[in-house]
Amino acid sequence: MLVTRADQYNFPLLLHVAGAMLLVATLIVAAACLVLAWRQSDPGSATALIRYAFRTMLYAVLPSYLLMHIAAEWISSREGYNGDVTPSWIDLGYALADGGGLLLLISIILTGIAARRAGRSPSVGGWLVRAGTVLALVVLVLFGVAIWAMTTKPT
Numbered sequence: 001m002l003v004t005r006a007d008q009y010n011f012p013l014l015l016h017v018a019g020a021m022l023l024v025a026t027l028i029v030a031a032a033c034l035v036l037a038w039r040q041s042d043p044g045s046a047t048a049l050i051r052y053a054f055r056t057m058l059y060a061v062l063p064s065y066l067l068m069h070i071a072a073e074w075i076s077s078r079e080g081y082n083g084d085v086t087p088s089w090i091d092l093g094y095a096l097a098d099g100g101g102l103l104l105l106i107s108i109i110l111t112g113i114a115a116r117r118a119g120r121s122p123s124v125g126g127w128l129v130r131a132g133t134v135l136a137l138v139v140l141v142l143f144g145v146a147i148w149a150m151t152t153k154p155t
Helices: 007-040 045-077 089-116 126-151
Strands: none
Touching: 007 045, 007 089, 007 126, 045 089, 045 126, 089 126
8 A cells, every 4th residue: 555645745844854854963063062172171172162062053953943843833734733633753753842942942052151151261161061062962862762753653
């Protein structure tokens, strides 16, 4: 039995998947920079890495999160899921995306404060960088579970 999707879902699905791919890729880049900054002994290099991670999160991660989430809402509204009867994998995806988005926002704020303080202080980042790094890594795990849910569609 061949199951096909209506053509009206192709463009929103493309935007959703592209946003999710960009989100995970740019979040990996930002988290890697934060981990490297955490381990740097040279304050100048650490400051540059923290600033790069913050800009990556602000200019790439956040817009790709919005693209992914808006496209998901678009698909959901076109398919007629209004919240009463939705598959469990969609509910799981929304819960992980919303929770991950909140943690992502907190991580961006902490990393931004750390980037601002890193330029003024010889002790680079401190607990702000570590907290932002841990939150970014937790968000990566959450989005990994969401990717699993979207691809396997468990009942």
